[in-house]
Amino acid sequence: MAVKGGKAGYHHGDLRNALTEAAVELAAEGGPERVVLREAARRVGVSPTAAYRHFGSHCDLLGAVKERCQRQLAASMARAVEEGPELPDAGEEAVRRTVAIGRGYVRFAVENPGLYRSAFSRVVLDGAAGDHGLVFAGVLPPGDDPVFRAFRALSDTLDALVESGRMRPGNRAGAEVAAWSTVHGLSLLILDGPLARLPEEQRDAVVDRSLEAIVAGLTR
Incomplete structure (x- = not known):
C-alpha cells in the first residue's frame, strides 16, 4: 500500500507501519540500498527524530522491510x-x-x-x-x-x-x-x-x- 499525503498518510499511532510501507516502496525502487530511514520519514511526512522513536537504526528498518x-x-x-x-x-x-x-x-x-x-x-x-x-x-x-x-x-x-x-x-x-x-x-x-x-x-x-x-x- 502506498504511503501518500504526508502526515495524513497514516493513522495516529500507526507511524511504524507507515514508515515500513514507505521503506518497502524504496526497496521496490532500488533494493536494500535504497532503504534509508530519513527518506522513509520524508515520504511519510514526519521528522527523522519521530522516525527514530520507532526504528533505532537503519538495520531495524531494513529488518522490517526484509x-x-x-x-x-x-x-x-x-x-x-x-x-x-x-x-x-x-x-x-x-x-x-x-x-x-x-x-x-x-x-x-x-x-x-x-x-x-x-x-x-x-x-x-x-x-x-x-x-x-x-x-x-x-x-x-x-x-x-x-x-x-x-x-x-x-x-x-x-x-x-x-x-x-x-x-x-x-x-x-x-x-x-x-x-x-x-x-x-x-x-x-x-x-x-x-x-x-x-x-x-x-x-x-x-x-x-x-x-x-x-x-x-x-x-x-
Whole structure:
C-alpha cells in the first residue's frame, strides 16, 4: 500500500507501519540500498527524530522491510501452487507443487527485483549472527517466522514427495538447500547475468527446464 499525503498518510499511532510501507516502496525502487530511514520519514511526512522513536537504526528498518518482502515471496509461491488444479495422485500432486513453488519463487524475483534482493539482505539485529546459519543447517525455528516462510513451504513440499513415494528417504536430507540454491541462482542469472537478455518466452522455457531438472534429481 502506498504511503501518500504526508502526515495524513497514516493513522495516529500507526507511524511504524507507515514508515515500513514507505521503506518497502524504496526497496521496490532500488533494493536494500535504497532503504534509508530519513527518506522513509520524508515520504511519510514526519521528522527523522519521530522516525527514530520507532526504528533505532537503519538495520531495524531494513529488518522490517526484509520481513515484508519474505512474506510477499512466500505469497508468490503459494499463488503459483493455487494456479493449477490439484491432482488426485499424491505423488503427481507433490511434483506439481514442487515445480509450482519454484516457478512462483523465480516469478517474484523477475517481477520484483528490488523486493527480492531486500528479502535476502543481510540484517544483524542486537548482535545476532543473522538467520543464514539456521537455514543452511536445515534447522527451522518453531512457529511461523516470516523470514523462514518460503523455506518452510519448500520443506513441506519435499516431505510430501517422500510421503508419496516419489522421493527416496535417503535423498531427503539437505534437499531444501539444493533446490533453493538452484532457483536462487537461476533467479540471479535472470536478473543480473547473461539470462537477462533472453526474450520472455525463452526465459520461461529455461525456467521450466531448470525446474524439471530439479525434480528429476530429487526423485531419481
